[in-house]
Amino acid sequence: MAGGGVEDVYGEDRATEEQLITPWSFSVASGHQLLRDPRHNKGLAFSEAERDAHYLRGLLPPAIVSQEHQEKKIMHNLRSYTVPLHRYVAMMDLQERNERLFYKLLIDNVEELLPVVYTPVVGEACQKYGSIYRRPQGLYISLKDKGKVLEVLKNWPERSIQVIVVTDGERILGLGDLGCQGMGIPVGKLSLYTALGGVRPSACLPITIDVGTNNETLLNDEYYIGLRQRRATGEEYHELLQEFMNAVKQNYGEKVLVQFEDFANHNAFDLLAKYSKSHLVFNDDIQGTASVVLAGLLAALRMIGGGLVDQTYLFLGAGEAGTGIAELIALEMSKHTELPVDDCRKKIWLVDSKSRKESLQHFKKPFAHEHEELKTLLEAVQSIKPTVLIGTSGVGKTFTQEVIEAMASFNEKPVIFSLSNPTSHSECTAEEAYTWSKGTAVFASGSPFDPVEYEGKTFVPGQSNNAYVFPGFGLGVVISGAIRVHDDMLLAASEALAEEATQENFDKGLIFPPFTNIRKISASIAAKVAAKAYDLGLASRLPRPDDLVKYAESCMYTPLYRSYR
Numbered sequence: 001m002a003g004g005g006v007e008d009v010y011g012e013d014r015a016t017e018e019q020l021i022t023p024w025s026f027s028v029a030s031g032h033q034l035l036r037d038p039r040h041n042k043g044l045a046f047s048e049a050e051r052d053a054h055y056l057r058g059l060l061p062p063a064i065v066s067q068e069h070q071e072k073k074i075m076h077n078l079r080s081y082t083v084p085l086h087r088y089v090a091m092m093d094l095q096e097r098n099e100r101l102f103y104k105l106l107i108d109n110v111e112e113l114l115p116v117v118y119t120p121v122v123g124e125a126c127q128k129y130g131s132i133y134r135r136p137q138g139l140y141i142s143l144k145d146k147g148k149v150l151e152v153l154k155n156w157p158e159r160s161i162q163v164i165v166v167t168d169g170e171r172i173l174g175l176g177d178l179g180c181q182g183m184g185i186p187v188g189k190l191s192l193y194t195a196l197g198g199v200r201p202s203a204c205l206p207i208t209i210d211v212g213t214n215n216e217t218l219l220n221d222e223y224y225i226g227l228r229q230r231r232a233t234g235e236e237y238h239e240l241l242q243e244f245m246n247a248v249k250q251n252y253g254e255k256v257l258v259q260f261e262d263f264a265n266h267n268a269f270d271l272l273a274k275y276s277k278s279h280l281v282f283n284d285d286i287q288g289t290a291s292v293v294l295a296g297l298l299a300a301l302r303m304i305g306g307g308l309v310d311q312t313y314l315f316l317g318a319g320e321a322g323t324g325i326a327e328l329i330a331l332e333m334s335k336h337t338e339l340p341v342d343d344c345r346k347k348i349w350l351v352d353s354k355s356r357k358e359s360l361q362h363f364k365k366p367f368a369h370e371h372e373e374l375k376t377l378l379e380a381v382q383s384i385k386p387t388v389l390i391g392t393s394g395v396g397k398t399f400t401q402e403v404i405e406a407m408a409s410f411n412e413k414p415v416i417f418s419l420s421n422p423t424s425h426s427e428c429t430a431e432e433a434y435t436w437s438k439g440t441a442v443f444a445s446g447s448p449f450d451p452v453e454y455e456g457k458t459f460v461p462g463q464s465n466n467a468y469v470f471p472g473f474g475l476g477v478v479i480s481g482a483i484r485v486h487d488d489m490l491l492a493a494s495e496a497l498a499e500e501a502t503q504e505n506f507d508k509g510l511i512f513p514p515f516t517n518i519r520k521i522s523a524s525i526a527a528k529v530a531a532k533a534y535d536l537g538l539a540s541r542l543p544r545p546d547d548l549v550k551y552a553e554s555c556m557y558t559p560l561y562r563s564y565r
């Protein structure tokens with residue numbers, strides 16, 4: 001039995017392998033049109049009977065191959081490309097040509113292809129998005145659409161949307177303002193919602209809100225695809241966002257999950273606070289990252305001993321990721337010790353880019369300490385003596401040899417996470433962390449690094465990336481019909497992920513389970529998140545399923561081809 005989708009509108013996934021289904025588009029797709037429809041195209045895998053029934057004779061060469069064979073050929077082709085961006089373009093072409101084959105490839109080769117459709121290569125793709133742009137993969141809403149946003153939403157061909165990932169392109173990974181070209185991020189994140197979390201592709205909608213860009217290079221780039229103007233701010237910005245959020249609710253109802261992604265922090269915190277009162281919203285950079293990093297810490301503690309409360313935390317970077325993680329650590333610590341959250345926050349120190357005591361942003365204030373000024377990260381490390389060092393600055397090479405040696409000088413096993421993306425912005429590499437700490441660091445990074453050999457031992461660095469959580473988290477929200485996101489649902493996701501790390505992983509230095517098991521992990525996360533939503537009275541899908549793991553698994557999209565009548 002093939003798994004059903006989250007919303008199996010056309011009954012495609014309820015059908016068994018033997019049952020025949022109808023390849024609906026708006027009419028029955030056939031002939032050339034069927035081959036051009038990525039949702040139903042199977043290329044050379046169409047059977048003789050299907051070729052007869054769907055007017056495909058002559059439109060395809062005679063060979064008939066299996067999906068596995070197609071997969072083998074495409075992996076062979078992808079591996080022959082030496083330029084990473086060519087692999088990205090080939091994957092995007094496949095997604096636009098044959099959706100099920102795209103997802104089969106991504107699911108079966110997740111460790112190899114995640115860096116292609118996601119960080120780091122998606123970063124370069126966004127920088128060059130204008131040059132590689134072929135067909136729309138998501139919806140563009142710009143200042144020109146003011147007053148007509150609902151009409152724009154209605155132009156999207158799918159009706160049953162369950163997850164929207166939206167960006168305004170102002171803080172794309174650590175690459176800064178990429179304006180309209182940030183579209184690669186919602187597209188990539190949603191492909192992971194499907195491949196890793198099993199949310200049906202037709203239920204996913206990538207959106208970029210184009211309010212201009214302050215990136216001069218892009219404004220002067222002849223291939224730039226966005227509005228050629230500087231960013232709208234203030235009332236003009238917020239009016240467009242408000243119209244968008246209203247239109248989303250009007251068009252898709254209360255239960256569509258809106259994931260804010262890669263907004264600059266001067267908007268991200270306010271948007272989250274404002275719309276979490278009226279909409280089902282989630283900020284991946286603040287909340288998803290926090291949930292994953294907390295999971296990594298809980299797993300790391302099983303390796304190094306002690307509890308969350310026994311650690312001292314130092315962050316380089318006090319923005320969305322940094323303060324988001326810090327807040328969730330404090331919350332979890334408080335729940336387990338019954339210490340007030342404010343006292344827990346005192347265990348956490350954050351370093352930002354400059355001293356500004358009088359004008360500290362509101363999201364940093366809860367973590368402000370009275371302390372003499374420390375001019376460098378090294379001084380901060382030497383003075384605070386953290387057991388856990390976390391990089392969320394977006395600036396590469398900031399964990400220098402001196403910083404890591406200092407960490408290793410007063411910690412038997414220093415925990416070092418360099419979370420900034422893409423790879424070129426990582427605070428240090430895996431090799432640097434293991435070498436400079438003489439093999440003692442418990443290390444994880446935002447973008448993947450290869451295993452490192454140090455003095456005869458192989459260390460496998462973990463990828464501490466919100467991709468571990470948001471797909472399963474979103475699935476849990478969708479299957480329970482949750483109407484709001486609650487911090488306890490993030491904590492449930494962290495605990496579920498931390499439980500998946502095994503002794504076998506720890507023996508290699510790995511604090512996250514490998515991505516190869518991610519669909520099983522996503523089902524566990526979804527079940528725990530959904531259970532929490534039911535417990536909190538936030539779930540609207542009733543009755544509550546008895547076995548939430550089984551239910552989550554049964555809802556997951558699978559990319560196997562279906563047989564057509």
Ligand SMILES: NC(=O)C1=CN([C@@H]2O[C@H](COP(=O)(O)OP(=O)(O)OC[C@H]3O[C@@H](n4cnc5c(N)ncnc54)[C@H](OP(=O)(O)O)[C@@H]3O)[C@@H](O)[C@H]2O)C=CC1
Pocket residue numbers: 171172173174175264265284285289316317318319320321322351352353354391392393394395419420421422425445446447464465466467
């Ligand atoms: N691994 C993962 O899953 C995730 C990784 N990230 C990565 O984290 C990075 C930051 O993202 P985010 O928090 O959203 O960005 P923000 O812009 O919100 O925050 C960046 C923070 O870093 C500080 N900073 C910048 N330069 C320096 C410097 N030279 N020294 C010290 N501090 C500095 C900024 O200081 P100031 O406040 O003074 O401006 C700010 O506090 C990005 O690279 C992003 O890709 C983000 C989300 C998830």
Ligand SMILES: CC(=O)C(=O)O
Pocket residue numbers: 119172173174262284285420421446465466467
């Ligand atoms: C991973 C992610 O969300 C980021 O780097 O922004």
Ligand SMILES: [Mg+2]
Pocket residue numbers: 173261262284285
């Ligand atoms: Mg992000």
